Amino acid sequence: MLHAKIQKSLIAAQIGMWLPVLSLFLLPAGTPSFVPIALICAGWLITPVFTLWNLINALRALGTGTFDPWILRTAMWHKLAMLPATAINLLFCFGVPMAFLNPWLVWFLPVAAIPIALSMGCTWLATLSTSVFVIAQTVHLWRQKALTLLQGIGGVLLQLVPVVDTAHCLALRARHAPKSAPPGNQAQASPAPGAAASWPPPPR
Numbered sequence: 001m002l003h004a005k006i007q008k009s010l011i012a013a014q015i016g017m018w019l020p021v022l023s024l025f026l027l028p029a030g031t032p033s034f035v036p037i038a039l040i041c042a043g044w045l046i047t048p049v050f051t052l053w054n055l056i057n058a059l060r061a062l063g064t065g066t067f068d069p070w071i072l073r074t075a076m077w078h079k080l081a082m083l084p085a086t087a088i089n090l091l092f093c094f095g096v097p098m099a100f101l102n103p104w105l106v107w108f109l110p111v112a113a114i115p116i117a118l119s120m121g122c123t124w125l126a127t128l129s130t131s132v133f134v135i136a137q138t139v140h141l142w143r144q145k146a147l148t149l150l151q152g153i154g155g156v157l158l159q160l161v162p163v164v165d166t167a168h169c170l171a172l173r174a175r176h177a178p179k180s181a182p183p184g185n186q187a188q189a190s191p192a193p194g195a196a197a198s199w200p201p202p203p204r
Helices: 001-025 034-063 069-099 106-143 149-158 162-177
Strands: none
Touching: 001 034, 001 069, 001 106, 034 106, 034 162, 069 106, 069 162, 106 149, 149 162
């Protein structure tokens, strides 16, 4: 049940991320100019709501008390799917100000600052929508001694940086959530490096 809720909230985060981008490139010719503007504004409005929805589901996943490799793998795929939209938004946010190096356009900078700030904020929130699940699983890994405290803190900080968070999630998934790991409460985190094996072994 929790997995289905997580999948729905992450798909919603994808909509909030891609809606402004697709409105600029996929609308048919002759579409009134107010339509893409309205879609972009809709993306700005719904992204915070979807981020809060994902945060609530991430807290539920944290409350299970058990590392779940399915959640980590799912967050990874959604992060990868968001990368193109993230890159386009970042290029827009950093590329538009370069145009104001032209002295004739400097007067327009205060007007453009608002949509630039909104785009950057929504890009970060959409990234955070996936990162909250990775952070929850990082906490589980730390609790199960699969990560040190320093590794856990570093992982949380990396999840707050767009693009970098995807690279960190890929590394975390490769180490602690291989494809063979089952989902749900039966999953166990990889043992911490150097941890001693228990003896005697449990009965079969």
